[in-house]
Amino acid sequence: MTRKDNRIPPSVVRRLTRYLAHIQTLRAGRQEWVSSQDLADSLGLTSSTVRQDLSHLDFSGISKRGYELEGLETILARILGADTVWKVVVIGAGNLGRALATHQDFARRGYKICGIFDADAGKVGTKVASLTVRPMNRLPAFVSRRLVDIGVIAVPAAAAQRVADLLILSGIRGILNLTLTHVVTPGRVPIVDARIVASLQELSHAIRAQPPTPENPSSPSS
Amino acid sequence: MTRKDNRIPPSVVRRLTRYLAHIQTLRAGRQEWVSSQDLADSLGLTSSTVRQDLSHLDFSGISKRGYELEGLETILARILGADTVWKVVVIGAGNLGRALATHQDFARRGYKICGIFDADAGKVGTKVASLTVRPMNRLPAFVSRRLVDIGVIAVPAAAAQRVADLLILSGIRGILNLTLTHVVTPGRVPIVDARIVASLQELSHAIRAQPPTPENPSSPSS
């Protein structure tokens, strides 16, 4: 019996993305079934957590065999939106914005970058892969006419909130914020932060918190 | 009285990065003090959480005035390693790797990219900003001789574990993993995942989970 309960806790959703990635790797190796224990071992979790997580899905495992990978991938893909193509615009044609617009991984995973915008007149008109950088004042019409789903904010931190407001006004459905600033949105427009600098700071903290060893002095060599 | 307890829970560390970023913004605007309530409002938290978090620091606020920003920034910077320069190598000279190596934000925040490596002979020798792409077989000596602190993995997912193993063998102190694969490290080498595709999937899920409205159909237009 499976809970069809629609609301999945964020902590679980975050792990579902990891299950999906791992299952795709397993399937690429022609594996057809996996147990909660194997999944847990591969991802550094407990089998209890895995079974608890998967019980949120409308999908059952089978005693003694585990979970059938093809079915599990299908349902995870559906839940995480990996079963359709999402239209994405990138705001900011700096290094990060250009990298995202070019990075193959996104297109391959169903995130189709269909426009890139920048406030800098010097950048407008330049090419990024097959896209031409558009001016900011074209953003609202572009988003609403093409029914763009997701906006990625890759501008300097100081401009992040302004860009978010404009995206929301244009009818965007969700925002990925790559700046390290906190951005406020009305509840109906979800926002996820992917703050790489913050990740580096977490890492720096973890390095410092390591019990220092003779060959591992506790501050960076600079 | 402040707990000088050395171990700060990861959930708190993650918020500390946000406090630091916000405090830097406030200070840039010449503000000198902030209350837990104001901080909470700006970051979408409760004042209780803020006070609880800051109690892990060796730093006290003052009744009726709040927290003195200069002192708070200093101590947060120390805890998050933002008070020194960290030496970073980027593995993978694809779009993402090149963007990171070029992105000004990292250098500005104390993460100095001092080398970029790639397994592809066609990329070796090409320039990325002021750096020359080096071959993988030079990685171990480079890391150990220059006492590089952090390795950033920006290679295809299939190669991620192999690169991590090599970095660890070379004596790296921490790893930032940008692939969506899970990478295993021995406990002494901390690893942080900054999985951008996973963030997009979280976002896609959140968009779908939105209560659908007439003008907001529940699947992406494709």
Place this chain on the structure above:
DNA sequence: TAGATTGTTAATCGATTAACAATC
């Protein structure tokens, strides 16, 4: 069949919030 593995309930653990005395 016997043994492995699920799904689920109950127990534990950790994180967040509420409340309030202390204090500037």
Place this chain on the structure above:
DNA sequence: TAGATTGTTAATCGATTAACAATC
């Protein structure tokens, strides 16, 4: 002084883990 705001304790909430009957 009176009022605002801290630091901390206790209460609540949520997430993880343990345990085990059901079952293939």
